[in-house]
Amino acid sequence: MALLQISEPGQSSSPHEHKWAVGIDLGTTNSLVASVRSGECLPLKDETGEVILPSVVRYLAGDEKQVGQLALANAELDPENTIVSVKRFMGRAAKDAKASFADLPYQFIGEEDALVALQTAQGTKSPIEVSADILTELKERAEKTLGDELKGAVITVPAYFDDAQRQCTKDAAELAGLKVLRLLNEPTAAAIAYGLDSGQEGIIAVYDLGGGTFDISILKLHQGIFEVMATGGDSALGGDDLDEAIVVWLKEQWQLTDISPRLSRVLTEAAKKAKEQLTDNDKTQIVVELDDQTSKEIELSKEQFEALVQTLIKRTLMACRRALKDAEIETDDVIEVVMVGGSTRVPLVREKVAEFFDKEPLTSINPDQVVAIGAGIQADILVGNKPDSELVLLDVLPLSLGIETMGGLTEKIISRNTTIPVAKAQEFTTFKDGQTAMAVHVVQGEREMVADCRSLARFELRGIPAMAAGAAHIRVTFQVDADGLLSVTAMEKSTGVQSSIQVKPSYGLSEEQIANMLKASMENAKDDIRARMLAEQQVEADRLYESLTSALDADGAAILPEAELAELRQSLEQLKSYRDNGTEEEIKQQISALDTLSQNFAAARMDLSVKQALAGQNVDEV
Amino acid sequence: MNYFELFDCPVSFDLDKSELTQRYHSLQKQCHPDKHANASEQEKLAIVQKAAQINDAFDTLKTPIKRAEYMLQLRGIDMQHETKTLQDPMFLMQQMEYRERLEDIKTSDNALDELMAFEDDVATERKAMLKQLQTQIEQLTEQADLAAADQIRKLKFIEKLQQELSRLEDELVEY
Numbered sequence: 001m002a003l004l005q006i007s008e009p010g011q012s013s014s015p016h017e018h019k020w021a022v023g024i025d026l027g028t029t030n031s032l033v034a035s036v037r038s039g040e041c042l043p044l045k046d047e048t049g050e051v052i053l054p055s056v057v058r059y060l061a062g063d064e065k066q067v068g069q070l071a072l073a074n075a076e077l078d079p080e081n082t083i084v085s086v087k088r089f090m091g092r093a094a095k096d097a098k099a100s101f102a103d104l105p106y107q108f109i110g111e112e113d114a115l116v117a118l119q120t121a122q123g124t125k126s127p128i129e130v131s132a133d134i135l136t137e138l139k140e141r142a143e144k145t146l147g148d149e150l151k152g153a154v155i156t157v158p159a160y161f162d163d164a165q166r167q168c169t170k171d172a173a174e175l176a177g178l179k180v181l182r183l184l185n186e187p188t189a190a191a192i193a194y195g196l197d198s199g200q201e202g203i204i205a206v207y208d209l210g211g212g213t214f215d216i217s218i219l220k221l222h223q224g225i226f227e228v229m230a231t232g233g234d235s236a237l238g239g240d241d242l243d244e245a246i247v248v249w250l251k252e253q254w255q256l257t258d259i260s261p262r263l264s265r266v267l268t269e270a271a272k273k274a275k276e277q278l279t280d281n282d283k284t285q286i287v288v289e290l291d292d293q294t295s296k297e298i299e300l301s302k303e304q305f306e307a308l309v310q311t312l313i314k315r316t317l318m319a320c321r322r323a324l325k326d327a328e329i330e331t332d333d334v335i336e337v338v339m340v341g342g343s344t345r346v347p348l349v350r351e352k353v354a355e356f357f358d359k360e361p362l363t364s365i366n367p368d369q370v371v372a373i374g375a376g377i378q379a380d381i382l383v384g385n386k387p388d389s390e391l392v393l394l395d396v397l398p399l400s401l402g403i404e405t406m407g408g409l410t411e412k413i414i415s416r417n418t419t420i421p422v423a424k425a426q427e428f429t430t431f432k433d434g435q436t437a438m439a440v441h442v443v444q445g446e447r448e449m450v451a452d453c454r455s456l457a458r459f460e461l462r463g464i465p466a467m468a469a470g471a472a473h474i475r476v477t478f479q480v481d482a483d484g485l486l487s488v489t490a491m492e493k494s495t496g497v498q499s500s501i502q503v504k505p506s507y508g509l510s511e512e513q514i515a516n517m518l519k520a521s522m523e524n525a526k527d528d529i530r531a532r533m534l535a536e537q538q539v540e541a542d543r544l545y546e547s548l549t550s551a552l553d554a555d556g557a558a559i560l561p562e563a564e565l566a567e568l569r570q571s572l573e574q575l576k577s578y579r580d581n582g583t584e585e586e587i588k589q590q591i592s593a594l595d596t597l598s599q600n601f602a603a604a605r606m607d608l609s610v611k612q613a614l615a616g617q618n619v620d621e622v
Numbered sequence: 623m624n625y626f627e628l629f630d631c632p633v634s635f636d637l638d639k640s641e642l643t644q645r646y647h648s649l650q651k652q653c654h655p656d657k658h659a660n661a662s663e664q665e666k667l668a669i670v671q672k673a674a675q676i677n678d679a680f681d682t683l684k685t686p687i688k689r690a691e692y693m694l695q696l697r698g699i700d701m702q703h704e705t706k707t708l709q710d711p712m713f714l715m716q717q718m719e720y721r722e723r724l725e726d727i728k729t730s731d732n733a734l735d736e737l738m739a740f741e742d743d744v745a746t747e748r749k750a751m752l753k754q755l756q757t758q759i760e761q762l763t764e765q766a767d768l769a770a771a772d773q774i775r776k777l778k779f780i781e782k783l784q785q786e787l788s789r790l791e792d793e794l795v796e797y
Contacts, residue, residue, distance in 0.1 A: 152659075181659050182656065182659070222647070223647070224651075225647050225650070225651070321792075321795070322792065325788065381656075382656060382659040383659070383660075384659070384660055390651070391656075392647075392650055392651050392654050392656060392657070393654075393656060394650060394654070418677075418681070419677045419680075419681070420674075420677070421655060421670045421671075421673045421674040421677065422674050422677055422678065423671065423674040423675070423678070424678075479670065479671075479674065481655065481670050482654070482655040482656060482670070482673070543660060543662065544662045547660065547661055547662055547665065548662060551665075591662075594662075594664075595662060595663055595664035596664070598662070598664055598665075599664055599668075602662075602664050602665040602667075602668040602669075603668045603671075605665075605668075606653065606668050606669060606671075606672040607623070607672075609652050609653065610628065610649060610652065610653065610672065610676075612652065613648045613649050613651070613652035613653070614629070614630045614645060614648060614649065
């Protein structure tokens with residue numbers, strides 16, 4: 001029980017203070033923010049009463065930008081500078097983006113494997129910055145509605161997102177000034193929204209056809225534990241592809257070649273509208289004005305549309321089949337099917353999913369809002385408003401992690417669908433006499449050839465003591481945290497001299513880059529960057545002070561020798577004094593000093609709490 | 623703390639899976655990082671490592687082959703980094719026959735039915751082999767332990783075959 005206290009540090013000072021936290025669904029097409037107010041989680045509205053924010057940002061010359069509806073309305077006018085569905089570019093390498101999205105009106109920047117960026121009227125913008133602009137809009141909306149600063153946010157990502165895509169999402173949130181409590185998989189968020197509503201137990205499937213991604217997750221709900229059994233999908237297949245199928249058909253019908261960026265946007269919007277029309281109608285008229293001002297009109301029937309998208313839907317069902325197999329269950333074991341994403345309104349999608357699982361899918365919560373609502377519920381719990389919550393999410397690694405071996409082959413280190421957090425160690429040895437360095441290449445994906453997988457990081461292990469070939473033992477540990485993010489540590493252990501290195505994957509932003517971008521955006525907003533950074537450190541110091549104090553009060557005497565306990569307490573008081581009178585740098589240093597000093601104590605407490613966790617169960621042991 | 627100690631259960635091949643799952647859930651309710659979202663960075667690191675250890679322990683204990691391998695490891699037989707190959711001509715011969723059967727199915731007109739039948743056969747054999755493994759593990763003699771290690775090596779062949787069968791099934795079942 002003692003551990004629960006340290007997880008709720010705010011409790012000791014003011015037990016009834018409500019901390020505002022939000023769930024954000026950062027979607028391909030639309031984004032939403034939701035928060036728990038008076039016990040109920042609802043999406044927050046903007047001034048005009050709209051819940052949905054189109055995920056569109058337009059950069060105008062100068063420093064003006066438009067986000068959401070206004071940007072979308074101008075997309076046809078200014079396609080090159082209006083970034084639509086930026087999520088598709090998150091964490092993608094420049095060469096992949098250039099190859100996959102050649103038809104789009106954007107100018108992609110970047111060398112080969114570097115992260116892609118887009119050329120706009122305001123210069124180069126990375127997908128991280130564009131996403132941060134969307135997040136900032138939602139953050140401001142939330143703070144205006146809730147009337148106070150946000151203490152944290154849960155941001156959702158497709159379950160199938162790889163490490164690079166997740167890291168970029170987290171970077172975007174930090175850039176927007178949000179404290180990320182957790183990256184949550186979208187299907188899991190949807191399951192929370194439904195699961196907590198009904199208190200249901202059993203296996204559920206979440207079919208999530210978002211704008212740009214498709215996810216299928218199989219979850220087991222049992223006494224507050226949400227255990228993801230398997231997840232699968234396709235990060236390059238989504239509702240946008242249904243629209244695209246109509247666009248391709250229109251181009252064929254009208255024999256359009258040489259499409260201008262404007263016309264490309266117009267066609268996409270017309271296709272999307274047609275798709276939506278066909279949900280409740282048997283046919284629809286598509287009217288489009290071409291570049292030469294002439295107007296084209298054509299009728300699209302429901303049957304024609306269904307024929308166009310049939311193969312796409314089939315692909316999603318193949319992924320469902322694989323996920324069931326990975327979870328080692330049959331369709332009969334699934335008690336509910338939850339539908340997520342606007343495109344699950346397409347009747348053929350519902351029909352085929354119902355046929356596959358042999359039951360009517362659940363659609364009672366708005367499929368556009370369900371993810372944000374689930375994320376909002378989780379954020380409320382994580383920020384500490386519900387200390388008694390039983391909810392635990394056991395998520396899985398969506399794609400296998402491996403390293404490159406001889407001949408460009410992949411050796412799997414952690415297989416997909418392994419429950420996270422997970423840590424696996426791998427031993428390496430030298431293959432030449434006197435070798436002092438070696439290169440490790442980490443990849444993510446299921447294919448055997450490295451070239452077919454996503455390259456995550458390349459790093460070098462240096463300072464290996466010169467020895468005969470095969471004598472050095474280098475232990476590399478791959479750790480994936482609850483957000484699905486990877487960190488790698490390496491250690492040479494044969495000589496007793498243990499060197500340890502921390503490796504951050506080569507994409508995403510460094511802390512310095514984030515700080516610089518933050519600074520730039522602050523300067524525009526004429527805000528005081530120093531004041532904000534000091535405030536952030538003070539919050540960090542408060543957090544550490546409260547959690548460590550209550551931990552020491554509870555278990556300090558039992559675990560630590562008197563002298564060490566006294567030293568820790570003294571160091572804590574020092575922190576308090578820096579917090580009130582020190583500079584940002586002093587607080588930061590004291591925090592890190594305390595972190596190091598309390599390392600053994602933290603580990604010993606974990607062991608203690610493990611014993612406590614099972615203590616209740618020994619009684620009725622057989 | 624070894625994995626059996628972590629889960630506070632006897633070192634035995636015969637574990638009650640539902641009991642094990644319940645303990646796993648209790649441990650994660652205490653140690654999952656989400657339960658410590660506001661802890662300091664240092665604590666978070668300790669928590670993530672502990673949670674990872676619990677996950678690994680659960681995966682090891684619930685999967686019969688991994689559990690057996692782990693028990694042998696506790697008895698001093700480490701199979702993780704071994705380069706030893708299986709010396710059982712009869713068994714290897716049978717594996718070759720299985721491979722041929724797999725190849726034949728790929729070109730058969732009735733591929734899916736034959737594949738299903740093959741999968742059933744292999745599953746039955748695996749079950750029998752696991753039973754044998756349990757007997758070997760429980761004998762607690764060095765000789766039986768070495769036999770168990772060989773049995774595990776064989777079971778890994780079978781698992782690999784099962785994976786290939788399932789991959790072929792994916793190819794055949796075009797939904």
